[in-house]
Amino acid sequence: MGERFTGSGRRIFKAGYRWYRKSEPLKQGDEMMNDIVTDRPDKIHAETIIIGGGVVGCSIAYELASRGQDVLLVERSAIAGGTSCAAAGMLAADSEDFSHPLMAKLAKQSRQLLHEQQMLMATLSKVEVGLQRQGFLTPFRSYSELSNYKDNRKSTLSSDEVWWDRYAVQQEASWLNRDTYGAYYRPYESEVLPVHLTKAYAECAQAMGARVMEGIQDIRVQVNEYGVQGITTSIGEMTCRHVVIAAGLQSEELLRHLNLSLPVWSVKGEIAAVQFSAEHARYRPDRTVYAEDIYIVPKANGEVWLGATSLPGRTDLNVSVQGVQKLLTAATHWVPGMKEAQFLRAWAGVRPTTPDGLPYIGACKSISGLFTAFGHYRNGILLSAITGRLIAELLAGKSSEELGIEALSPERLNRKGVVQ
Numbered sequence: 001m002g003e004r005f006t007g008s009g010r011r012i013f014k015a016g017y018r019w020y021r022k023s024e025p026l027k028q029g030d031e032m033m034n035d036i037v038t039d040r041p042d043k044i045h046a047e048t049i050i051i052g053g054g055v056v057g058c059s060i061a062y063e064l065a066s067r068g069q070d071v072l073l074v075e076r077s078a079i080a081g082g083t084s085c086a087a088a089g090m091l092a093a094d095s096e097d098f099s100h101p102l103m104a105k106l107a108k109q110s111r112q113l114l115h116e117q118q119m120l121m122a123t124l125s126k127v128e129v130g131l132q133r134q135g136f137l138t139p140f141r142s143y144s145e146l147s148n149y150k151d152n153r154k155s156t157l158s159s160d161e162v163w164w165d166r167y168a169v170q171q172e173a174s175w176l177n178r179d180t181y182g183a184y185y186r187p188y189e190s191e192v193l194p195v196h197l198t199k200a201y202a203e204c205a206q207a208m209g210a211r212v213m214e215g216i217q218d219i220r221v222q223v224n225e226y227g228v229q230g231i232t233t234s235i236g237e238m239t240c241r242h243v244v245i246a247a248g249l250q251s252e253e254l255l256r257h258l259n260l261s262l263p264v265w266s267v268k269g270e271i272a273a274v275q276f277s278a279e280h281a282r283y284r285p286d287r288t289v290y291a292e293d294i295y296i297v298p299k300a301n302g303e304v305w306l307g308a309t310s311l312p313g314r315t316d317l318n319v320s321v322q323g324v325q326k327l328l329t330a331a332t333h334w335v336p337g338m339k340e341a342q343f344l345r346a347w348a349g350v351r352p353t354t355p356d357g358l359p360y361i362g363a364c365k366s367i368s369g370l371f372t373a374f375g376h377y378r379n380g381i382l383l384s385a386i387t388g389r390l391i392a393e394l395l396a397g398k399s400s401e402e403l404g405i406e407a408l409s410p411e412r413l414n415r416k417g418v419v420q
Contacts, residue, residue, distance in 0.1 A: 086349020130300030227368025283337020
């Protein structure tokens with residue numbers, strides 16, 4: 001029997017494949033095994049079951065629990081064990097170039113909401129999310145590069161952006177390449193430690209009454225002519241009124257068993273981490289560099305993350321020499337002192353994107369009680385807070401039309417004839 005501790009003082013216990021969450025912390029000497037054995041899976045019921053323990057699923061659990069809803073989150077491996085653990089954690093609402101105006105709007109709302117949530121989460125969880133709000137820099141090598149950037153950018157430039165010329169760059173960011181022509185400074189951008197954020201969402205949801213189960217295999221959604229009835233799993237059946245599918249790349253397969261086609265494509269990305277010694281601390285960036293060919297993210301844990309490559313169609317988690325070399329070359333161009341940093345590690349993750357580049361967020365109108373929240377591509381961390389809020393509003397009875405998110409409808413591609 002294993003034991004897992006959460007910052008809220010609550011515990012999750014595991015016995016074989018059976019999980020049981022105590023609503024209050026146990027004292028030393030309590031008969032834990034008796035509690036586990038008597039909690040049979042066929043008695044598990046929740047108003048809403050969320051499938052997927054990444055940042056989006058955990059954010060939904062947090063939002064629902066904060067509203068007093070009866071929620072159960074099930075994850076096939078571990079919380080933050082998938083795409084969320086491979087992200088860079090940038091809340092780049094102004095720097096990211098969104099192809100759809102709705103995405104730009106939601107990104108700004110989500111960044112603000114996450115900042116507000118972070119203050120409450122700090123009181124419910126001991127996990128530090130590593131929120132840093134120093135702003136981002138987008139640098140340019142020449143006037144021509146700047147001009148091309150403006151011409152090719154789909155999103156409009158924000159009124160909050162500040163242009164730094166060569167002199168301002170040298171004054172404000174002396175660690176940046178001295179040949180830099182200029183840079184946009186976006187003061188409201190921020191970033192977090194993605195795994196910490198995901199676990200904080202999960203722990204805070206638990207603190208407010210949600211149940212969380214990890215290591216649940218063979219998940220299938222059960223429906224009949226009346227809609228969602230629950231799920232079957234490796235440990236038995238669980239009943240509910242609503243199911244929210246937030247399982248990233250695995251979501252497509254879950255829906256395929258219900259004869260729904262919501263395709264996602266995999267895009268692999270590689271990230272490297274470095275660290276500056278005290279001797280070379282003056283070379284360390286104090287703001288995120290969000291350039292066309294690289295992002296350089298100084299993290300709250302003292303590391304600096306460099307990302308990310310983009311390899312469509314790849315699903316492996318291997319890190320290539322070529323990928324790391326590309327990241328280090330680009331990073332060293334913008335921050336010449338990077339060559340003095342110590343290389344720590346590199347990792348890879350697979351991002352789920354959709355044919356039209358928009359996530360599937362909404363109710364599946366063909367199956368009553370079924371909702372989706374996946375396909376966020378490279379903006380899962382950024383959009384996690386607003387996705388949780390939107391799903392909670394939908395479960396409360398609001399429509400996609402009322403919320404202004406019809407463009408994200410799960411079955412939109414079928415209506416457009418993209419998917420048959």
